Amino acid sequence: MRLWIDPRKCTxxxxxxxxxxxxxxxxxxxxxxxxxxxxxRSNVDKSMRIAFDDSCDGCAGERSxxxxxxxxxxxxxxxxxxxx
Ligand code: SF4
Ligand code: SF4
Numbered sequence: 001m002r003l004w005i006d007p008r009k010c011t012x013x014x015x016x017x018x019x020x021x022x023x024x025x026x027x028x029x030x031x032x033x034x035x036x037x038x039x040x041r042s043n044v045d046k047s048m049r050i051a052f053d054d055s056c057d058g059c060a061g062e063r064s065x066x067x068x069x070x071x072x073x074x075x076x077x078x079x080x081x082x083x084x
Pocket of ligand 2: 021023056067
């Protein structure tokens with residue numbers, strides 16, 4: 001499972017960070033510090049950056065990646081037909 005990102009569509013709402021922390025907490029809490037992805041904005045050109053770290057497990061055990069489901073702006077998605 002591979003995720004694609006489109007930072008141009010990102011509004012910085014941080015719903016994805018909350019959703020990811022919900023996954024890592026075992027559906028117990030929302031703690032952005034536990035998120036595998038970080039959203040930030042450049043103070044130079046206002047561009048958005050979305051970065052994943054090694055703690056991303058592809059949302060193992062979930063029906064689909066929670067970060068993707070949480071992003072209502074279509075800035076995150078899953079590549080179709082990609083296994084790894
Ligand atoms: S949920 Fe989507 S729009 Fe919101 S910060 Fe995350 S990537 Fe950006
Ligand atoms: S796929 Fe799951 S674990 Fe990986 S960044 Fe998205 S919400 Fe977090």
